[in-house]
Amino acid sequence: MSYVIAICHQKGGVAKTTTTLGLGAAFVERGVETLVVDLDPQANLTFNIGLEPGNAPFSAAEILTGEAAPARAAVESSLPGMDIIPSNASMLDIGRRMYQMPNYEFLLRRALEDTAMAEYAVVLLDCPPSVGPLTINALTAADLLIIPTQCEYYSIQALPDMFELVNVIRDRTNPPLTYRLLVTMFDGRGKFHATMLEQLRGxxxxxxxxxxxxxxxxxxxxxxxxxxxxxxxxLSRGASQYRQLAEELSPYVSAKSHVQTA
Ligand SMILES: Nc1ncnc2c1ncn2[C@@H]1O[C@H](COP(=O)(O)OP(=O)(O)OP(=O)(O)O)[C@@H](O)[C@H]1O
Ligand SMILES: [Mg+2]
Structure with a gap:
């Protein structure tokens, strides 16, 4: 089975989508077959990989409702080795439709358990900036939650709500869920971010x-x-830092495949 990473923070604009794409591309450079899933009705990830949301036959909405198998919904992106399950307009009311389905929290997890998904070593889930059924599905399906945060007051102030959500998910749908914080958009020029980072690390x-x-x-x-x-x-700093992130996370990915092949 694939190693599933949800990139999630209810705060908007903290680099969830940038991290999904940068990390996915860095995994691909390491030869890791990667699937990215756009769970945000805004479809930023779909646009950012150069796709027109309306052009794909299926979106993440149809894999959640079971209308399409995930392998049918996954399309090749402009980056060989990285496939994407895009978002499109049908994602707008999927939250409301899902609430009416039994055990709606597990819909994505079940879809990703499809045997055809085993070809991907890593699946990255780009979440919307809200705590709704799409985010709950992502956290229920994930092995690891990455919470991108800026070293800014409002971004950090929103973290306790995320931890509360992690506790609810661990209690109800996904006990082994692990999380890691990722500092993004760090500005080393002044003292402010450096001080915040030191406090976060402590x-x-x-x-x-x-x-x-x-x-x-x-x-x-x-x-x-x-x-x-x-x-x-x-050769940019951003590219090399996302490569470093893929390297840091590689042991997490291999640990899962070793457990399964043992
Ligand atoms: N390290 C960075 N340096 C500079 N700009 C960045 C960096 N990371 C992200 N950005 C920019 O910040 C903005 C928000 O990033 P992004 O769309 O990835 O955030 P998001 O958390 O996915 O937002 P949303 O909550 O709306 O989904 C974008 O314009 C993006 O290009
Ligand atoms: Mg986004």
């Missing part, structure tokens, strides 16, 4: 990933160009 210790993603306008340009950072600006 408090969360190994719960905070060692890799930090710095502020890099190349990541913005890559988004506008519809291309992953490793292709758009392979």
């Amino acid at each position: 408090y969360f210790k190994d719960g905070l990933l060692h890799t930090t993603i710095g502020f890099d306008t190349k990541l913005r340009e890559a988004q506008a160009a519809g291309s992953p950072i490793t292709i758009h600006a392979p």
Whole structure:
């Protein structure tokens, strides 16, 4: 089975989508077959990989309702080795439709258990900036939750709500869920971010990933160009930091495949 990573924070604009794409592209460079899933009705990930949301025959909505098997909904992205299950307009009311389905929290988990999904070593789930049924499905399906956060007051202030959500998910649908914080858009020029980072590290210790993603306008340009950072600006700081993140997470991925082959 694949190693499933949900990238989630109810706070908007903290680099969830940028991290999904940057990390996915960095895994692909390491030869890891990767699937990214756009669970956000805003469809930013779908746009950012250069796809027109309306063009794909299926979206994540149809794999949740069971109308399409995930292997049918997955399409090749512009990056060989990375497939995407896109988002489109049918995602807008999927939350409401899901609530009416029995055990709706497990719909994504069951879909990803499809044997055809085993070809992907890693599945990355890009979540919307809200705590609704899509996010609950992602956290129920995930082995690891990455919570991207800026070293900014409002981003950090929203963390306790995320931890509360993790506790609810562990209690009800996914007891082994692990989480790690990832600092994004770090600006090392002043003292403010450095001080916040030091406090986060002191408090969360190994719960905070060692890799930090710095502020890099190349990541913005890559988004506008519809291309992953490793292709758009392979020598940029953003590309090398997402490579470092993939390296840091590789033992997590191999630990799962070793357990399954043992
Ligand atoms: N390290 C970075 N340096 C500079 N800009 C960045 C960085 N990471 C992300 N951005 C920019 O910040 C903005 C928000 O990023 P992104 O869309 O990835 O956030 P998000 O958490 O997915 O947002 P939403 O909550 O709306 O889904 C985008 O314009 C993106 O290009
Ligand atoms: Mg996003």
